Amino acid sequence: MHDHQPQLPLRLPVNPGYCELCHREDVLLTKHHAIPKSLHNKAYVRKHISKEEKITHVLWLCRPCHDCIHKILGEKQIMQSYRTVDALMTVPEIASFVSWIKTKPAGFKPKK
Numbered sequence: 001m002h003d004h005q006p007q008l009p010l011r012l013p014v015n016p017g018y019c020e021l022c023h024r025e026d027v028l029l030t031k032h033h034a035i036p037k038s039l040h041n042k043a044y045v046r047k048h049i050s051k052e053e054k055i056t057h058v059l060w061l062c063r064p065c066h067d068c069i070h071k072i073l074g075e076k077q078i079m080q081s082y083r084t085v086d087a088l089m090t091v092p093e094i095a096s097f098v099s100w101i102k103t104k105p106a107g108f109k110p111k112k
Contacts, residue, residue, distance in 0.1 A: 012058050017029075022062060022101045024062060030062070032059040032060070033057070062101075064097075064101050069082075072093050
């Protein structure tokens, strides 16, 4: 007899209450998918990346940090090499932006 445990539904990581890049609190947070949703149906992604990773590999970021990442990196670059905070912070332009934005108040919006 097989002992099957019910499979729990896949869930996003819990919102930490601060931006995972700049660590500012009291800011509206957005979900940054390390495996960009636009790539989920691509053959390579379907074959090599699990459904669990596609759904759960998310960073919670403030809008300015999220916009900065997408301004500097393409979606394939993010998926292939920049899935974590540590990896993102190796990009000089992102690290510089984060150092700057973390000194700003919660409602601050940089000019585009």
